[in-house]
Amino acid sequence: MKPIGLFYGSTSGMTEKAAQKIKSAFGRHKVDLYNVKDVSQEALQQYDNLIFGTSAWGIGEMQDDWERWIFKVETLDFSGKKVALFGLGDQIKYPESFVDGLGTLYCRLPDKSVVIGEWPLEGYQYYFSLAEKNGKFVGLVLDENNQPDKTDERIKNWVLQLKKEFV
Numbered sequence: 085m086k087p088i089g090l091f092y093g094s095t096s097g098m099t100e101k102a103a104q105k106i107k108s109a110f111g112r113h114k115v116d117l118y119n120v121k122d123v124s125q126e127a128l129q130q131y132d133n134l135i136f137g138t139s140a141w142g143i144g145e146m147q148d149d150w151e152r153w154i155f156k157v158e159t160l161d162f163s164g165k166k167v168a169l170f171g172l173g174d175q176i177k178y179p180e181s182f183v184d185g186l187g188t189l190y191c192r193l194p195d196k197s198v199v200i201g202e203w204p205l206e207g208y209q210y211y212f213s214l215a216e217k218n219g220k221f222v223g224l225v226l227d228e229n230n231q232p233d234k235t236d237e238r239i240k241n242w243v244l245q246l247k248k249e250f251v
């Protein structure tokens with residue numbers, strides 16, 4: 085498997101913490117972490133295996149730094165690349181827009197065929213999520229506000245799945 089570039093945006097540090105855990109779950113495999121707040125498009129181009137992570141802010145919104153950075157993803161040539169997505173949200177306080185940032189990030193990808201790492205809906209309670217598609221989430225869903233005890237296990241299982249799906 086080729087090296088992985090993991091790009092995340094994080095306002096209060098929760099997505100950043102999850103990014104670090106995902107890196108650890110890959111063990112000795114090379115995973116480079118980038119905060120989208122201060123990184124160039126060249127950093128993106130060098131990886132065939134990409135992971136994008138965002139939290140949810142307001143109805144349908146990605147984390148702020150992603151909102152400013154997303155055009156670098158929209159103009160990237162995705163041929164030969166695989167992309168896995170993860171999102172953080174709060175299903176108790178925002179059950180009508182749960183992990184919408186993840187759903188919006190997915191919508192903004194110019195080529196959906198590169199996306200891997202879908203995740204089952206079971207284990208969460210909410211009314212609506214933009215991140216839901218064809219009976220699955222478009223990527224790993226974490227809720228550090230209400231289910232922090234489930235995060236490590238979810239990451240472990242998702243990473244096992246990605247190890248089979250990345251190039």
Ligand SMILES: Cc1cc2nc3c(=O)[nH]c(=O)nc-3n(C[C@H](O)[C@H](O)[C@H](O)COP(=O)(O)O)c2cc1C
Pocket residue numbers: 093094095096097098099100139140141142143144147172173174175178181182183184228229
């Ligand atoms: C003002 C505000 C709005 C939020 N809006 C949503 C939302 O619409 N949907 C959701 O699932 N979570 C929402 N959240 C929860 C955050 O996405 C969640 O706490 C996340 O873990 C924060 O991650 P970060 O610190 O990496 O940015 C919101 C939180 C705040 C403070």
